[in-house]
Amino acid sequence: MAGKNSSTARTLLRGARVLGGEPQDVLIDGEKIAETGSGLDATGADVIDAGGRILLPGLVDLHTHLREPGREDSETVLTGTRAAATGGYTAVHAMANTFPVADTAGVVEQVWRLGRESGYCDVQPIGAVTVGLEGKQLAELGAMHDSAAGVRVFSDDGKCVDDAVIMRRALEYVKAFDGVVAQHAQEPRLTEGAQMNEGTVSAELGLGGWPAVAEESIIARDVLLAAHVGSRLHICHLSTAGSVELVRWAKSKGWNVTAEVTPHHLLLTDELVRSYDPVYKVNPPLRTETDVRALREALADGTIDCVATDHAPHPHEDKDCEWGAAAMGMLGLETALSVLQHTMVETGLLDWAGIAERMSHRPAAIGRLNGQGRPVAAGEPANLLLIDPDYRGAVDPAGFASRSRNTPYEGRELPGRVTHTWLRGRATLVDGKLA
Ligand SMILES: NC(=O)N[C@@H](CC(=O)O)C(=O)O
Numbered sequence: 001m002a003g004k005n006s007s008t009a010r011t012l013l014r015g016a017r018v019l020g021g022e023p024q025d026v027l028i029d030g031e032k033i034a035e036t037g038s039g040l041d042a043t044g045a046d047v048i049d050a051g052g053r054i055l056l057p058g059l060v061d062l063h064t065h066l067r068e069p070g071r072e073d074s075e076t077v078l079t080g081t082r083a084a085a086t087g088g089y090t091a092v093h094a095m096a097n098t099f100p101v102a103d104t105a106g107v108v109e110q111v112w113r114l115g116r117e118s119g120y121c122d123v124q125p126i127g128a129v130t131v132g133l134e135g136k137q138l139a140e141l142g143a144m145h146d147s148a149a150g151v152r153v154f155s156d157d158g159k160c161v162d163d164a165v166i167m168r169r170a171l172e173y174v175k176a177f178d179g180v181v182a183q184h185a186q187e188p189r190l191t192e193g194a195q196m197n198e199g200t201v202s203a204e205l206g207l208g209g210w211p212a213v214a215e216e217s218i219i220a221r222d223v224l225l226a227a228h229v230g231s232r233l234h235i236c237h238l239s240t241a242g243s244v245e246l247v248r249w250a251k252s253k254g255w256n257v258t259a260e261v262t263p264h265h266l267l268l269t270d271e272l273v274r275s276y277d278p279v280y281k282v283n284p285p286l287r288t289e290t291d292v293r294a295l296r297e298a299l300a301d302g303t304i305d306c307v308a309t310d311h312a313p314h315p316h317e318d319k320d321c322e323w324g325a326a327a328m329g330m331l332g333l334e335t336a337l338s339v340l341q342h343t344m345v346e347t348g349l350l351d352w353a354g355i356a357e358r359m360s361h362r363p364a365a366i367g368r369l370n371g372q373g374r375p376v377a378a379g380e381p382a383n384l385l386l387i388d389p390d391y392r393g394a395v396d397p398a399g400f401a402s403r404s405r406n407t408p409y410e411g412r413e414l415p416g417r418v419t420h421t422w423l424r425g426r427a428t429l430v431d432g433k434l435a
Pocket residue numbers: 065097157158159184281282283284310312313328329330
């Protein structure tokens with residue numbers, strides 16, 4: 001039966017640079033890529049002159065806060081998926097720190113259903129590891145997996161699963177269905193009262209410091225636990241050079257450990273906190289130039305598997321206040337690809353195929369998402385984006401699709417603009433406008 005995502009439309013992209021290669025034609029027929037090549041027949045097709053723009057597989061985010069249910073003043077599944085399509089995403093994983101928490105089959109099914117209704121991208125709910133994110137008692141992991149939402153990624157993100165026994169049990173439990181625990185690595189006692197990265201800037205500003213060791217000590221423990229029980233561990237938003245070393249070591253042992261980095265940790269540093277502008281307040285905190293360099297190198301050499309946005313919308317009353325009272329988090333979906341072009345492509349660290357690997361193929365594989373993160377090839381689902389890499393412009397949050405405005409890039413010139421996104425052959429973004 002024809003569902004919301006099906007379409008009989010034929011679209012011919014003329015002169016698209018697939019993964020940044022030589023221009024070629026790509027024919028989309030219905031939900032699939034029908035053909036790639038040169039001089040393809042345009043009969044019965046809408047023709048888009050790609051004019052040398054770059055065609056990539058639709059991006060997949062492993063870490064998005066959609067805020068629904070409970071904080072619809074910040075974002076809803078609809079506005080968040082519209083932001084996702086604007087940024088070139090065709091699938092997002094929705095974090096569990098909603099109100100109520102996504103710790104039951106009922107809540108994850110609600111989020112999953114809202115995602116299906118939105119139509120702008122696939123929404124794969126993440127289930128909480130512990131009841132209420134309280135770290136005390138395992139949530140209904142099996143029931144969430146067996147639900148219509150088919151949850152495979154579990155996370156208490158926003159909070160760390162700090163009890164080693166609970167973490168061990170979670171890792172053991174998800175093995176039965178090839179699930180993965182995504183850890184927010186933050187030793188809570190070491191970060192009590194912390195407001196920013198612990199270092200010279202925090203000392204000068206007199207703000208409570210958040211030491212790198214608070215992240216690294218949990219990662220060290222958890223890679224050992226994952227190895228001990230033979231389970232899959234994913235580490236959220238790596239932010240320090242030391243964390244990179246630990247993941248590199250765990251991978252050298254052959255352990256089943258994957259890691260993500262956010263766009264903002266690849267670009268911004270704690271020097272920005274000198275402005276006391278809470279738009280730069282985020283968890284984990286912005287670190288130092290040394291950390292940024294290590295994270296970029298680790299993303300390039302594969303130590304860090306993928307980019308995840310940690311898109312964390314907040315309404316202005318939670319951000320436009322004094323630093324100490326402000327909420328942590330920043331928007332990410334609508335600027336991620338531009339930040340990656342700036343930090344990784346224009347620095348020569350990655351080519352566009354490398355970007356596709358880290359923003360589409362790998363995150364889809366880690367989340368075991370079928371039909372997403374596939375190659376741009378005949379017979380594959382037409383989940384695609386076109387980016388104009390020559391575009392230069394200042395970020396203007398007034399034009400964002402997100403309900404929130406807390407971007408750290410306002411007014412900053414970033415390269416690249418996503419012009420088109422297709423979800424299973426149906427355009428969700430056309431000429432930079434939501435369809
Ligand atoms: N990344 C953030 O700074 N904020 C996240 C949760 C969190 O990790 O604290 C949020 O939900 O707002």
